[in-house]
Structures are given as C-alpha cells and as structure tokens.
C-alpha cells in the first residue's frame with residue numbers, strides 16, 4: 001500500500017492544538033500520527049492517545065449510517081434501524097418544527113460543546129440557532145470560571161507565549177497536569193531545565209504525573225488556591241520581593257493590595273489550605289527571587305464555586321514581582337483570545353436576537369427536568385439537536401440529566417461518531433465525520449498559531465460533517481443565512497478575509513499561520529487590556545457577571561466551596577485521566593488498557609479507618625447518589641482528598657452511572673461555570 005505523510009491539526013479539547021503529521025495508507029486509512037516537527041510549539045510531540053488515532057478512526061463501532069430508534073432508550077445500537085439521510089434530516093426538521101409550533105421556537109435547544117475545537121464544525125450550529133431564534137446556550141462547562149478570573153486581572157484572554165517556557169528559570173504549573181493532559185508543556189519545561197537549570201513547581205491537590213517530575217509540589221485542599229496565592233503575595237511584599245516600580249507603572253492599586261494582604265499571612269493560609277507555613281514561605285521566596293518565573297495556569301483549580309476568584313488571585317503574582325516584564329516571565333492561562341477572528345459568518349451573529357433566552361449547558365439536568373429557574377421561566381425544552389458532546393456522562397448531576405433524557409415527550413437528535421450514552425437516548429442518530437474527513441480552522445489555547453486542517457481521507461461510510469448536517473437542516477427549516485450555501489472551506493476563506501488575515505489561497509503552505517505578537521504586546525508592556533491599561537488588583541466583578549456580590553474586589557479566599565461536614569468529610573476531585581479526553585478515547589483499546597478500571601485514590605490512613613485495603617471496592621456518595629469504585633491507596637495528597645480520574649463510560653461502573661452522578665450543577669461565581677472539583681462525599685466499604 002502506498003504511504004504518504006499529510007498535515008493535519010489535532011481537533012480535541014486540549015490547549016495544545018498540535019500540528020500533526022499523519023501517515024496515510026492507500027489514500028483511505030491512517031497509520032501512526034506524529035507531531036509536526038516544524039511547528040515550533042508542537043515540536044514533533046503528540047500525546048499517546050492521538051498518536052494511536054487510527055484506533056478511533058477505524059474503530060469497528062464507528063457509526064456509518066443514519067439511525068432511527070425503534071427500541072427502548074438507552075439500549076444502544078440494537079435499538080436502532082438504519083434509514084436514509086433524507087429520511088433522517090426530514091424527520092429531524094419536522095420534529096423541530098412540531099416542537100416550535102407547540103411550545104415556541106425557544107423550546108428547541110441546539111446543544112454542543114468542544115468535541116472538536118474546529119471553528120466551523122463546532123460553532124456552525126449557532127448559525128442555525130440564531131437564524132431560527134432557538135434557545136441560546138451559555139457555554140459554562142469548562143472555562144467560564146477561569147475566563148472570568150483571568151479577565152478580571154489581565155483583561156484579555158491571552159498570555160505569554162508558551163514557547164517562552166524554555167526561557168524561564170522557574171516554571172510553576174498551577175492547577176494542571178500537562179504530563180498527562182497537555183504533553184507539549186513538558187517539552188518546553190524539559191528544554192528550560194536542560195538548558196537553564198530551571199526549577200519546576202507544581203501546585204495541585206494531588207501528586208500527579210507532572211508533580212512527580214517537580215522540584216517542589218504543594219498540595220493544597222481543593223478550592224483553597226486563592227488563599228495560597230494571597231499568602232505568597234503577603235510574603236513577597238513583606239520580604240522586599242515586590243517590584244514597586246513595575247507595580248506603580250503597570251498596576252491599578254498596589255498600595256490597596258498590600259494593605260489588604262496584611263492579614264493574609266502564611267499562618268492564615270496554612271489553616272485554609274492544609275499546607276505547612278514553611279511550605280508556603282519557601283515557595284514564596286523561590287518565586288519572589290526569580291525574575292523569569294512563568295506560571296502555566298491550568299483549569300483544575302478553577303473548577304470550584306470560588307474558581308474565578310482563585311484564578312484571579314494566582315494571576316496577580318507576576319504583577320507583584322514584575323515577572324511579566326521579562327522574557328520567560330509572566331503567565332499563560334489561554335491564548336484563545338489572541339487572534340481576533342470575525343465569527344459573524346460561521347456563527348450567524350448577524351441573525352442573533354438578544355431577546356432569545358439563554359440556557360446554562362451545565363444545568364442541562366435541571367433544564368430537561370423542568371426546573372423553572374433553569375428554564376428562565378420560559379417554555380420547556382422539547383427538542384434537542386446535539387453535536388460534539390456527550391452530556392449523559394460529561395455534565396454534572398448525571399442522575400438528573402438521565403431523568404431528563406428519559407422524558408417521553410422529548411425529541412433528541414444526536415450527530416456523533418459513536419453510539420455514546422447520549423446517542424443511545426436519541427430518537428435519530430446521525431453519523432459524523434472525524435477531523436481527518438472534513439475541513440476546519442483551529443485556534444490554539446497554548447500557542448499563537450491559527451491552523452488550517454484539510455480533509456485527508458474520505459468519510460467513513462455515509463458520515464457527514466457537522467457543517468453539512470447544519471446546512472441540510474437549514475434548507476429544510478427555511479433558515480436564511482449565506483453561510484448555509486457555502487462549503488466549510490468557503491466559510492473559512494471568507495472568515496479569514498473579513499478578519500484581515502491571509503485567505504486560503506495565500507495561507508502558508510503548511511497551513512500554520514503564527515500570529516505571535518511583538519514582545520511588548522505579548523508581555524503587556526504596552527498595557528493590559530483594561531481602559532486604564534493597568535493590571536487590575538481590584539477586580540471589577542460586576543462588569544464580569546451578575547453573581548458578583550459575594551466576591552471581594554481584591555484577591556482573597558472566598559469561602560463558598562462545598563467544604564464538607566461530618567456526614568461528608570472527603571473532598572472529591574473528578575480529574576482528567578491521561579488516556580481519555582472527556583469521553584473521547586474512552587472506548588479505544590489502548591486507552592482502556594492503560595486506565596484499567598474506575599478507581600478512587602484514597603489516602604492510606606483514610607482507607608485504614610474504613611477498614612479497607614488497596615484494591616477493595618468502596619462506595620462513594622453524597623445526597624445526589626452513590627456509586628462503587630475500586631480504591632487505590634495513595635499518599636500523595638491530604639487525607640481528606642479523594643481523586644477519581646477519567647470520564648469512564650457509564651457501563652464501566654457496577655451500577656451503570658459514572659462519577660458525575662456526584663458532582664453539582666451549582667453555578668460558580670460570578671457568571672456560572674461547572675464546579676467539578678468542588679464536591680464533598682462520604683466513603684463506605686462497598
């Protein structure tokens with residue numbers, strides 16, 4: 001078979017957005033996937049799960065035909081019969097129309113997330129939504145809290161180029177586990193260590209694979225990182241490590257911050273975080289004495305009710321030391337705001353009616369079960385069109401989500417690559433292309449490239465792209481927008497042009513446009529993105545979200561977390577695993593083999609008190625329900641912490657429902673956001 005190497009872009013929900021070099025075999029199949037060596041962030045490295053993408057691309061369970069459910073909900077493939085694309089799209093259009101006629105247009109809820117990060121195939125569903133005035137979706141499940149926290153201080157969603165990690169003398173990985181989930185960070189950390197002798201500090205509630213590699217690991221209790229950051233700043237001020245000249249020029253209220261932090265000393269933070277005072281002081285001195293210190297801000301510690309406040313507090317650190325001013329210094333949370341793309345055409349923003357209601361995607365359980373507040377006092381949701389997500393597993397309060405999908409009066413269409421748990425509850429299932437089978441354009445959260453990914457193999461079976469399905473429905477529904485008459489590539493081309501970027505014809509041949517700003521802009525030396533051009537130590541929370549009243553202006557510990565009680569003494573963190581990415585890859589043989597089985601990491605002392613041994617079954621629960629896992633004795637965290645990694649398929653659990661049965665859909669402050677790592681639980685022998 002002839003083999004060639006073709007360029008592509010990893011579409012998955014991961015900041016690295018790796019540039020790929022894909023082995024194509026005989027024009028139809030793929031072999032090994034490697035990182036593109038010439039892309040200077042990827043540098044030839046990809047994670048193991050995508051290196052073996054062939055397992056997913058050519059998985060025997062991939063959907064290949066449109067399906068209509070003829071059996072019970074939730075059974076899976078056996079409950080469906082194949083139908084033609086015309087039959088399927090006609091039926092979906094008819095059912096959406098019926099729902100709208102019965103309860104109004106807002107009773108239709110197009111629902112999506114980041115199963116692909118490609119802008120056309122991910123966000124095109126919004127064009128249909130806006131053209132039809134269906135209910136809008138508040139995208140809260142991942143970055144609402146972290147965005148709010150970062151924007152409070154910096155004012156724009158970008159930071160110092162990830163490639164500068166290699167120029168740092170101290171890298172702080174805070175609230176992330178890149179060795180498992182974003183491997184490219186470690187490439188640049190390794191370069192800094194090798195070439196500069198840089199130090200690595202990891203701050204995470206448990207000893208992750210990244211923490212294993214660190215010179216220093218601090219393991220605060222979940223939801224207390226804001227207190228740690230405040231105490232570090234207290235020490236920086238007290239011990240002369242605060243750069244007062246930098247702060248006078250680039251920040252809004254350094255004197256106010258210093259006065260506010262006077263009582264936030266290491267003893268105060270030690271009581272909240274569970275860390276020792278000397279751990280906090282030691283880290284503060286290390287950070288304060290290193291000019292080129294770089295904080296790689298992860299998403300983990302923001303997945304709490306106080307997550308925005310926590311991330312805001314951490315983002316203040318380089319503004320106190322002035323590290324932003326140095327090459328290899330500063331911080332990066334996400335660069336997704338770096339390139340200003342005009343998304344009007346892709347998302348149909350010119351058809352957006354701001355009076356249509358917005359429903360919180362994280363509260364899909366409450367929405368579907370008729371919670372009036374979650375519904376905005378509007379009509380029930382009676383039809384769902386779902387692309388790029390698997391809410392039966394990934395959304396919090398799984399019990400409620402399952403109850404909602406079980407409604408007999410709810411019509412559901414799912415466009416998917418596999419018969420996921422959500423697809424199994426649908427009336428119509430449509431087979432979807434993978435990123436190797438369609439065209440798209442990708443921003444990167446960790447770097448500055450805008451990358452074009454073209455189809456490199458033909459679609460599997462009868463699979464169609466998200467864009468094609470949206471256009472096919474739009475025609476049937478009478479939705480009016482020029483974007484529905486374009487191909488994905490034409491949409492990309494027009495979007496590039498109206499954004500003032502090189503169009504497809506003039507795009508770099510390798511599909512990678514590096515939009516890295518000049519040093520002064522990248523380091524905010526020409527101003528932060530607030531009207532006064534300062535970094536804000538005094539957050540304007542009311543400008544960010546309506547639930548601001550419980551958030552203090554200055555960085556602080558905000559005690560709104562689910563901190564447990566005698567009935568629920570343990571703090572559960574539902575962390576990502578190395579081999580799954582949300583629910584993507586949780587059905588590929590090598591990922592399943594590596595992850596083993598659903599497991600709870602429990603401190604050995606806690607395990608002993610329960611009378612359990614390593615490997616025993618343990619029941620974990622709270623008022624939302626309980627489930628059984630196998631316990632693994634693990635000392636790399638505080639005794640109250642329990643870690644469950646990975647979004648396993650529901651069928652991997654004894655009672656058929658996964659870890660999000662226990663997590664809450666309470667909105668974080670100040671504008672919502674899922675609080676996956678803010679859950680108190682009890683443990684019992686199973």
Ligand code: SF4
Nearest residue numbers: 010014017018047050
């Ligand atoms: S590290 Fe992230 S972006 Fe890179 S290949 Fe893996 S999942 Fe994709």
